[in-house]
Amino acid sequence: MMAGAWVTVETAVLSMVFGVLIALVLTSMRQARNPLMRGFSNAWVSIARNTPSLFQIYILYFGLGSFGLHVSSWIALLAGITFNNAGYLAENFRGGLKAVPETQIRAARSLGMSALQGYRLIVVPQLLRIVFYPLTNQMVWAVLMTSLGVIVGLNNDLTGVTQDYNVKTFRTFEFFALAAVIYYAIAKVIVLAARLMAWRLFRY
């Protein structure tokens, strides 16, 4: 089960990394002038936020099959969570970006920084501070969402392993209680680590 927990954490971290990257792209696309790009990212965000994550995993797992694309359940799970994360995070980033006043970028530009420098050195650090808490939350969510993999037949993450034991021994309550404890521990470790990181990063 500990090996399963590791797979769970791994999946969650991977989905978070991809999710953040895609969310950044989506956020910048949402401010683009091109209506096609804006429409695409808006559609992504609203679909990700308005349908259940299980549904998104289903679409990826069963739906892609009709294009002759057969993905493993792990890939479907990872892609589903990433899709979901990206949608939620893009919304967070947008809120964060709004909270950084526009005059900051103007001030940076008038100090002789290039646009890229302005974004990299001025806006992003402030943005990070604002979205840090939602980011932690989303990380916990990602861990919890990996438990959905078992519905599409994943059997090596924490829930999958638990379900395996459950089918073998019929000791449902004991095994799932243990799994719940491990999930709780993982969530707490994430929150604690985030708090330590915040304390280290945002000291001034």
Added chain:
Amino acid sequence: MLSTSFTGNDLLFMLEGAWATLRLTLWAMLLGTLAGVVLGLLRAALPRLTMPLAWLLDVFRSVPLLIQFVLFNALKSIAGLEWSAFAVGCVVLGIYCAAYCTEIVRSGVLSVSANVNRAARSLGMTYFQTLRYIVLPMATRVSFPGWINLVLGVMKDTSLVLWIGIIELLRASQTIVTRIQEPLFVLCIAGLIYYVMSWGVAWLGTVVEKRWQEND
């Protein structure tokens, strides 16, 4: 290529599933909100004394809902309760809701400044009068957007009850997929229904919010 064996009856079956989803959401929200308001008020009034409560509710937010369903279902069998799967789903979702709702209500109540409270008390209102006429109306406005978000979240989380054998929207569509083997099409319809339901709730939320802001 564009022909399909999806019939009107299938659509009806899915709509029935959607109705089950809505009913689950409604019950869960009812249970969760009632418990959440009471617990949230307690948390705001006696923060020290109710710390254990916060820890307890934190557990429900840190353990996957799927596992909660399975655990509760197993617990039900162990305890020998004769509940239907639907009732189990409602109760688990209700507790889950209550855990979130408590935080929402607590932050709403705490957002009412202490001076407002003092002013009300010095006008001769009793504690409960202050709560009823001053604090709650102000806290409701603050908490409402969070509450609507919670409704949306719970509606999406109801899809997990398929694991304990309730036929809701997603399970219904899966049943149809198994029969007619057109996963993408059927799932798209399911997605559309979910989208419309979420959109409806969000719209209702904005309308109510706007209405309440009229005399701000």
